[in-house]
Amino acid sequence: MVMNPSPLSNRSNVPPFRVMQMLDQVHRRRREGHSIIMLCAGQPATGAPEAVLAEAEIVLRSGPLGYTEVVGDREFREAVAAWHSATYGVQTSADNVIITTGSSGGFMAAFLATLDHGDRVALSVPGYPAYRNILQTLGAEILDLRCTAETRFQPTAQMLEELPEVPKAVIVTSPGNPTGTIIDVEELERIARWCDANGTVLISDEDYHGMSFGRPLATARQFSDNAIVVGTLSKYFSMTGWRVGWIIVPDELVTPIENIQASVSLCAPAIGQAAGKAAFTLEAAAELDAHVEVYREARDIFVDKLPEIGLDTFADPDGGLYLWVDVSKYTDDSEAWAHELLEQAGVAVAPGVDFDPTEGHKWVRLSLCASPADTLEGVRRIGEFLNRVV
Ligand SMILES: Cc1ncc(COP(=O)(O)O)c(C=O)c1O
Known part of the structure; x- marks a missing residue:
């Protein structure tokens, strides 16, 4: 009988989602006691609207x-x-x-x-x-x-x-x-x-x-x-x-x-x-629209401050949760750069190769989900890191 040398299908050969790998690193660094500014995740830091939580409590007990x-x-x-x-x-x-x-x-x-x-x-x-x-x-x-x-x-x-x-x-x-x-x-x-x-x-x-x-x-x-x-x-x-x-x-x-x-x-x-x-519901919408204002604040901070630290080429977001920044002045390997940034400056960003297999090595993605204070601190730390490495 001929043994198949591998249990893997060709279709299982999918590239890793590097953002998730970065998140694992963030958890590790935090466990080690480091302060990390999270600018890599694509999820709101807020919870479900109050109206949903109230309904969930009822539903959980009702059968x-x-x-x-x-x-x-x-x-x-x-x-x-x-x-x-x-x-x-x-x-x-x-x-x-x-x-x-x-x-x-x-x-x-x-x-x-x-x-x-x-x-x-x-x-x-x-x-x-x-x-x-x-x-x-x-x-x-x-x-x-x-x-x-x-x-x-x-x-x-x-x-x-x-x-x-x-x-x-x-x-x-x-x-x-x-x-x-x-x-x-x-x-x-x-x-x-x-x-x-x-x-x-x-x-x-x-x-x-x-x-x-x-x-x-x-x-x-x-x-x-x-x-x-x-x-x-x-x-x-x-x-x-x-x-x-x-x-x-x-x-x-x-x-x-x-x-x-x-x-x-x-x-x-x-x-x-x-x-x-x-x-x-309208009640939930009021709460959720307030979160969008916080993302807008993060967007405004990035658009205002990134050029001051030398990152002047980016897609200005019209909405959503992200900002796409060209880091090619500083690296031609945004994945390695992102890991150095995390280790040396305590800022987690998403390497661009996830999103663009050919040009992504020149880009990183920043998230708008951090609080305005963390967003400001993140930009400050990136600036300091760039001053050190240039
Ligand atoms: C563009 C886009 N589509 C789909 C998804 C999947 O989201 P979910 O499965 O949580 O609805 C994401 C998650 O980040 C996304 O960015």
Whole structure:
């Protein structure tokens, strides 16, 4: 009998998520007693809104939490649909909303339902690494949409037009990760129309919606009922660990995704759905909008102070939780640089290679989630570190 030398599949060969490795280092350094300013994490430091916590206490005592319906608790689906309709002035039916385990479960289900091995998917670089990694495991071929400051790090319909082949799907993320830039409403409309005209599935990751510092945010479903919208309680709603997200999908995808989800995860976490309904109330919105003001403050501090310490090239975030900074004046290996910064200055940032496999060695991502005092201290420490190493 011939023994297979390795239990590993080719598809398991996914690159590490370096931000998570950095977080491990932060925990280690803190355990050793070092003071660390965390500018690497992409999660709100705040907890769930009070209204959700109150509801969760009631739900936990009111009976067993079993599986919900596969596509999600009906009341929660209705709450998402009502919020989406009211926010964007569209008619979103709860029948088209599927509740998933974080938005991660949502885009995984959307990929499984729409893509075959070898299908091409266009996505922006820099961009969120999990899309690329999951698509790679599914055997999809990635067509990079190289996004620079020229288009404020967002893709355009013209870029799609110039691709060598028409992709089966396009992913857009606005506000972006790692750049925080928001796609212009007219450009999103052009992209949606291009996708409809070319039979391409548009997947619009709207996870950071609710977090704009002034620029308008549109949902892709304003322009096409064929678009798949991805959303989450993890970001604006400040409920990262509750692991609840959703996808809003065209009619023909509801049953296939239901069948996939039934086999992959049965349903999204019940507690997050039962209590999460309260996240869409006016009371919660007042609390959550106040958090966005704190992110805006962090953004203002960075935009004001980074040039003073020599970091003058960055994407000015329109919203979201991040700022993307060019560190190529100081290093051509942003991963090693980030580790030195952590060891020597006690500041944790996310190395750019996660988000851009070819140019990311020149960039790092800073998070807007720290308090204004920590953000200021982080900038001060980075400045001191740069003075030392230059
Ligand atoms: C752009 C983007 N999409 C999706 C996710 C996944 O979030 P979750 O699964 O917590 O909803 C993240 C997480 O950081 C993200 O940045």
